[in-house]
Amino acid sequence: MKTNDVIIQFTAKLVFFMIFFYAVHIFFAGHYTPGGGFVGGLVTASAIVLLIVAFDLKTVQTILPINYIYMVASGLILALGTAAISMFAGKPFFTHYFDYYNLPILGKTSLHTAALFDLGVYLVVVGVTMTIIQTIGEDE
């Protein structure tokens, strides 16, 4: 019995982009305002879960062929690498660096290595959430 899910599928396609953009916004807002890697990762995972609910697991896996285990691993390596970089300069573990740069379009922007650490957190959170949901979903 296959029903016609035209409304939820079209809406999910539209809303996915909005939720993903909101996740990116909340990820970059984490330094001065509420937000950060953890919340951004959860919101991104919820956007992918919305697609899974509207379509099904196999379709979404063909649309987004991501191995989430590798995603978790790369996130952990990124976070650990960001923390370990300062040790090569003779500073203690987890020393962060930041400076102001004049980028061509954005103007004066402060670039901070904490953002890279946050990106690692983000990748781990998305990967772990999606791994849990996919593993439970594939269970027959």
Added chain:
Amino acid sequence: MSFQILLNLFLAFLWMFLSSNYSVSRFIIGYLLGLVVIVALRKFFKSRLYIDRVWAVIKLSVLFIKELILANVSVLTLVLKPKLELQPAFFKYETKLTEEWEITLLSSLITLTPGTVVVHVSDDSKSLFIHVIDSNDIDETIDSIKNSFEKAILEVSRS
């Protein structure tokens, strides 16, 4: 339609480069000039003018807000009546719309105007099943949907 928008943007950039003044106001002036040229040469395009469709979208939005207020007032009168003489019913609504986004938009509009809720789309996407709060005037409801929302959506989507 998308080609016309791209052409209009290109003309706006061309105007900016010609006047070698790269500001927002210059861009807006170029965009409006390009719009004038595109409207003047509308016979060359196979599809409708895109500004026409933008106008249709604005009309649809205004119609939706008007219908929302009117329908909410009518439901308020239903709720405040001391005697509930409602006859809820389901009916089938044959739609002329074919595209996914058209059906979704029509269903959302029907659902957001109180008194009617879309509960199912048939498998061939040719008819909607609608639950109506008061079945005394089903024909009137069908007519109002046909003449307001469906007509406005067709106005937007016809090429």
